[in-house]
Amino acid sequence: MNALLHDVAHLGHVELLTPRPERSLWFFTEILGMTAAGQDGDSVHLRTYDDYEHHSLTLTAHHTSGIRATGLRASSQEALDRRVLAIKDAGLGLGWRDGEPGRGPTYAFHDPDGHELRLYWESEWYEAPEELRPALKNQPQAFPGHGVGVRRLDHVNFLAAEAAANGAFVRDVLGARVTEQIMLDSGRIAAQWLHFGNKSYDLVYTDDRSGSSGRLHHLAFATNSREDILRAADICLENDVFIETGPHKHAIQQTFFLYVYEPGGNRVELCNPLTRLILAPDWRTITWTEAERAKGQAWGLQTIASFHTHGTPPVTPA
Template identity: 55%
Template sequence: MTEPCYDVAHLGHVEVLTDKFEESLDFFTRVYGLKESGRDETSAYLRAWDDYEFHSMKLTRSDTTGIGHVAYRVSSPEALERRIAAIEASQYKTIGWVDGDMGHGGKAYRFEDPFGHVFELYWDTKKYVAPPEDASALKNLSSRYHAQGVSPRRIDHVNLLGEDARAFGQFVKTCLGSRMTEYIQLDNGRLGGVWFSCNNKTYDLVCSEERGGGTGRLHHVTYATDQREDILRAADIFLENGVHIETGPHKHAIQGSFFLYVWEPAGNRVELANAGARLILDPDWEPVCWTETDRKKGQAWGLKTIETFHTHGTPPVPGKT
């Protein structure tokens, strides 16, 4: 058994690109219910009410859509040094040190996966300090529950599209040291999807096989709610605000979370999942294999996976819908 690696602590933030900045910002704040912590010339820095850092989403004005970068906070300065040494000794492309943005307390180290997704590791961070009007009555909460829109509790995971999920798995093992928890084995020998965790959550990073002809694309970003009823309420909120509901509410077979997928105004897919899903406490957990036959049965209660879930990603592929 390989000694578990806990150099990487958790998913810190994601940068989402939008070519409809004002519409996307309105969605993520008024409808989805994230809070705006700050803004600069190109980006708004957003967080869920119990995210402890300054931001968990950097929403950036762009001429395209998709993912700008995925950022993980490490468990210590020494852990950051170990991860950088592993990355620089590997075959993966390195970008190197970059100045931290508004939500950072210092520099961050960037590198790329095999498909061009940019990852970032950092230790120094800027924690959110709630002003009196946003402070919770409970000392152990980052800020008060504000009940604006959906109001998810925290960032949960990101799902990226890659042409070879097996190659992505090797990248994660080498660069992040995270463990695989579940995967899809296709009949053709390829992997249809891989799920990874760097802590005791069931997963915080996913790679789904790219079937839409793109490269380096985003499948979705997910925030967590406390319970299923929050997601049922969210479905009505999305309905009343003209938001495209792609699929759900329903329960995943893989990982067991209750889910709802929508497209924000620029076309990026966003998910809500309940935070009460499983934890993995078993230190020698064996990854669960789901076969193609298993997946054809649909989700946990039989809902079939719709075609756009396999083909839609951002940015869109020219010439394809």
Template identity: 60%
Template sequence: MLAPESCRDLAHLGHVEMFTPKPEASLAFFVDVMGMTESGRDGDSVYLRGWDDYEFHTLKLTASSTSGVGHVAFRTASRQALDRRVAELTAMGAGIGWTDGDLGHGPAFRARGPDGHAFELYYDTRWYEAPPDLKPALKNQAQRFPARGVNARRIDHLNLLVLDVTATRHFLERGLGMRLTEQIMLDDGTEAGAWLTATNKTYDIAFTKDHTGTAGRFHHVTYAVDSREDVLRAADVFLEHGVFIETGPHKHAVQQTFFLYVYEPGGNRVEIANAGARLMLAPDWKPIVWTQTERMKGQAWGLQTVKSFHTHGTPPVEDHD
């Protein structure tokens, strides 16, 4: 009997809505330090993008009383794919319902994950059109290289904090059709972390167990630069701007991403990573399982994982963050 074909209904990670209690300072961070471009405003939200993101925005920065994540959005591969995902999410009882869309895309269907995170699926999107002063010399890139700050190129992935990793994985596998590529299993059989993909990247979303016992929190969003050297340069840029560096530059063992983590002014964690990370081209990929003993060794070259990496998330939790 033939195994069922993998679902390919998602095209890619579209955008993340990030809440910030310090909207002006957070905006200055993403524009001046990260080197991102503002593409629009609507109400309490500012829409931002990396210089080679083709869509109107990949980050929706929304003023709020606290930090955290508003929603995570994926673009589907077609309108038919969107209909299939809506039908599956509705059958699961996870559907919230349709929205009219946003400044950067058309109608979207929202669903709620097991931990309370909001996920959004859409197909009709607004392609970014660079104004004259940002038009590139090469017509096959979205805009001119900004030559500012970190020069974030594109959105890469995000990480959520959850109470039940397995439940969230099952939700994304069934509801969104994503594929598991790597995971962490503790000695007692608990799944402590999972990395899933919708594309030929090794992961578009990751989630790990929240050690504070709090539901629905945000761990980080990641923007890619071209090389490891750019990640090292980013560390100098953050240093010059007085941005707190939590850990790195270094290399993860899981997924082998060359990383650097910082906190933006609103308290949310942001990662800079190399765009040349691994690809998952095998259609029959077998997930890599990391044991508790293996993860206790730290990162790829021996750097121990800092305590805050397991406890700091947004919104903050008193006595933990």
């Protein structure tokens, strides 16, 4: 068991690539209920109503789908400096970059699998314009009142050639902790769920069965309640958004879920993990076996086959 360093505060934002930018923008604004906060060239910055920062999703037009970068906010300038030194020592640094809108100097690096991550401290707190000003002063923005009304970017699930090696990097270099994992009968760790604070997970690494590197399994947005996910399923059905699996409840992490594909092909999870927190300072990693995973999800729904084959960008079978 390793202790949390708390040098990384939380998952901050994701840059998502899409070959269908107009339809993807429609999905995130009209179906999920996110708000556009600005545009830079082929990129649109989007926010959930409970983002205290400028945005949590950048949607960028590209020739294919996938994830370009994942931003993490440090807990202080000193914490940022410590983690940058650790990343450099690990030989995975890419260097300093100017921050995105609302963010200061950002250090770019990659995990062992090649996913780009960005670490920053300086962040401008969002000030809602008059038309989006909330009635409650402790809420950054008024509830959107349309679409699903997602509350926050919750987690990112990366596909990786070796989940364990990447989990070890996030644990040992960034100071996270593994809350749950899957161990195959061979002893191989096939997936790990890691957290930086009291949330039960912020980043997930899952073995990529294609043998590829640097791909995305899904990104997830949290809703206010489980009922919002049931309503989201109806909204997606009415608008011809492809529902892959759910609504249902995961056994691992106990998250209530719905998985859909946004028009660009990226998998998006709508989830409700808001009631499950990790408060124990001496949390012991929960390990799931192959036999336990074969039982399916919490209430018996079998894991759909595409969950093990679909990732972005797509790969051509060998």
